Amino acid sequence: MVKQFVQDEEKQRLLLDGHEEKHFTAGEVVRDIIIGVSDGLTVPFALAAGLSGANAPSALVLTAGLAEVAAGAISMGLGGYLAAKSDADHYHRELQREQEEINTVPDTEAAEIADILTQYGLGPEEYGPVVTSLRNNPKAWLEFMMKFELGLEKPEPRRALTSAGTIALAYVVGGLVPLLPYMFVPTADRAMATSVGVTLAALLFFGYVKGRFTGNRPFLSAVQTAVVGALASAAAFGMAKAVQSI
Amino acid sequence: MVKQFVQDEEKQRLLLDGHEEKHFTAGEVVRDIIIGVSDGLTVPFALAAGLSGANAPSALVLTAGLAEVAAGAISMGLGGYLAAKSDADHYHRELQREQEEINTVPDTEAAEIADILTQYGLGPEEYGPVVTSLRNNPKAWLEFMMKFELGLEKPEPRRALTSAGTIALAYVVGGLVPLLPYMFVPTADRAMATSVGVTLAALLFFGYVKGRFTGNRPFLSAVQTAVVGALASAAAFGMAKAVQSI
Numbered sequence: 357m358v359k360q361f362v363q364d365e366e367k368q369r370l371l372l373d374g375h376e377e378k379h380f381t382a383g384e385v386v387r388d389i390i391i392g393v394s395d396g397l398t399v400p401f402a403l404a405a406g407l408s409g410a411n412a413p414s415a416l417v418l419t420a421g422l423a424e425v426a427a428g429a430i431s432m433g434l435g436g437y438l439a440a441k442s443d444a445d446h447y448h449r450e451l452q453r454e455q456e457e458i459n460t461v462p463d464t465e466a467a468e469i470a471d472i473l474t475q476y477g478l479g480p481e482e483y484g485p486v487v488t489s490l491r492n493n494p495k496a497w498l499e500f501m502m503k504f505e506l507g508l509e510k511p512e513p514r515r516a517l518t519s520a521g522t523i524a525l526a527y528v529v530g531g532l533v534p535l536l537p538y539m540f541v542p543t544a545d546r547a548m549a550t551s552v553g554v555t556l557a558a559l560l561f562f563g564y565v566k567g568r569f570t571g572n573r574p575f576l577s578a579v580q581t582a583v584v585g586a587l588a589s590a591a592a593f594g595m596a597k598a599v600q601s602i
Numbered sequence: 603m604v605k606q607f608v609q610d611e612e613k614q615r616l617l618l619d620g621h622e623e624k625h626f627t628a629g630e631v632v633r634d635i636i637i638g639v640s641d642g643l644t645v646p647f648a649l650a651a652g653l654s655g656a657n658a659p660s661a662l663v664l665t666a667g668l669a670e671v672a673a674g675a676i677s678m679g680l681g682g683y684l685a686a687k688s689d690a691d692h693y694h695r696e697l698q699r700e701q702e703e704i705n706t707v708p709d710t711e712a713a714e715i716a717d718i719l720t721q722y723g724l725g726p727e728e729y730g731p732v733v734t735s736l737r738n739n740p741k742a743w744l745e746f747m748m749k750f751e752l753g754l755e756k757p758e759p760r761r762a763l764t765s766a767g768t769i770a771l772a773y774v775v776g777g778l779v780p781l782l783p784y785m786f787v788p789t790a791d792r793a794m795a796t797s798v799g800v801t802l803a804a805l806l807f808f809g810y811v812k813g814r815f816t817g818n819r820p821f822l823s824a825v826q827t828a829v830v831g832a833l834a835s836a837a838a839f840g841m842a843k844a845v846q847s848i
Contacts, residue, residue, distance in 0.1 A: 398673070399645075399673050399674055402672075402676075402677070403649075403669055403673055406670075406672070407665065407666055407669060410662075410665050412662065415846075416656075419656050419842050419846055420649065420652075420666045423841045424648075424670060425841075426648075426652070426840070427649055427652065427835065427837060427838040428834075430830070430837050431831075438827075442818045446816065446818070476736065476739070477739040478732060482731040482732050482734075483732070485727065485728040485731065486719070486724060486728050486732060489723065489728045490723075493722075493723040496721075496722040497722075499722060500722045507755065571692055572691060572692070584676070584677060584680045584684065587680065588676040588677045591675075592672045592673040594672070595669045596669040599661075599665045599669075600661075600665055
């Protein structure tokens with residue numbers, strides 16, 4: 357039996373080497389850029405459209421828009437950083453707790469291994485050797501419990517910071533697109549017409565790219581992204597008109 | 603050997619029943635509320651402060667603020683819904699792909715089981731029986747690969763919609779807090795003073811609650827949340843002043 361599996365092991369290498377699965381995972385940086393840009397395109401765009409709806413002059417629309425971009429970039433970036441940081445803290449607390457449990461109640465933790473593997477239809481004679489082996493290898497045991505019991509992945513240390521910076525920067529870039537027309541066209545109404553055109557085109561483009569990178573149908577994604585932007589600005593426009601008419 | 607593990611199995615039940623781990627997981631609805639509220643508190647607050655810094659009248663600060671709340675709620679809610687939706691689509695595509703691979707290249711997929719378990723220091727004689735058992739139970743095999751090869755959890759069908767609604771509503775509630783003073787205090791400067799006080803208190807409170815629910819130190823979380831809000835509004839304030847002075 358053992359010998360057979362050792363032979364299998366050699367066969368496995370060959371099988372794995374010859375096989376590369378086409379499961380999609382977007383690069384995290386690309387995902388951060390897309391998050392920042394599409395959000396940056398949407399909210400400042402909607403705000404600017406809303407204020408134009410309230411007949412505010414271009415200068416003021418621009419002031420509000422750039423103030424929103426500054427606030428949004430910091431809120432998204434710093435907020436995202438703190439969220440990632442607290443996830444990492446959470447992971448390390450759970451790691452410590454799990455380690456303590458392996459030390460203090462090993463039989464219970466061993467029973468949990470069996471419990472997890474039983475969910476996949478494994479019987480005592482199949483999971484038994486696994487339990488025994490993990491008990492003899494506490495480091496692997498801890499890793500096994502973190503992933504298989506708690507479903508927690510080890511967080512990358514530098515990730516939080518780079519992610520925050522990327523999202524914030526992308527938000528600024530995205531936010532400047534709908535605001536540019538207001539810098540050059542003094543009358544807000546005409547500036548808004550340009551802004552709507554430019555931004556909808558940008559939303560369609562980024563929706564398409566987003567679809568490509570997240571493995572979804574690009575054209576559907578393009579339309580969805582543009583629709584969210586359009587609805588958001590329509591709501592902002594309506595809200596501004598309503599408030600103004602009070 | 604088998605007999606021994608069968609006895610263990612009875613012992614396991616008792617061990618597991620008597621043992622309830624204190625691993626923390628926040629209720630998803632609570633998390634959505636916190637996300638929406640703390641974001642809603644931050645950006646509209648910062649925008650209002652920024653515009654007040656540009657000496658805009660309260661009425662206009664309110665117009666811009668409410669327009670931002672409308673845009674932000676839709677962008678966050680609908681955007682969040684589409685993100686969750688595309689995650690679900692992604693899961694189902696991967697499920698299908700994995701199923702096809704189990705059907706077409708079972709030996710390779712079996713080798714991948716071994717490959718995964720080898721990472722936990724298991725040898726052929728330990729993972730061998732597991733591989734054999736999973737190969738005889740294709741449904742469990744598929745679930746095993748989804749969770750342990752791809753690390754994908756089965757998404758809840760209604761989750762996306764409820765999450766979107768919760769976040770959007772929470773964003774509106776959070777966003778109204780910093781804007782209320784501008785409804786009652788005509789001069790923006792004095793309205794801003796009140797808004798700053800009320801909002802910082804709210805940020806501290808929600809930061810504390812967030813810390814409690816995410817298992818982090820509540821007071822640290824309270825301070826961090828308030829600092830993000832303060833920095834965001836300071837940036838918006840500075841940006842508005844800068845744009846205005848051009």
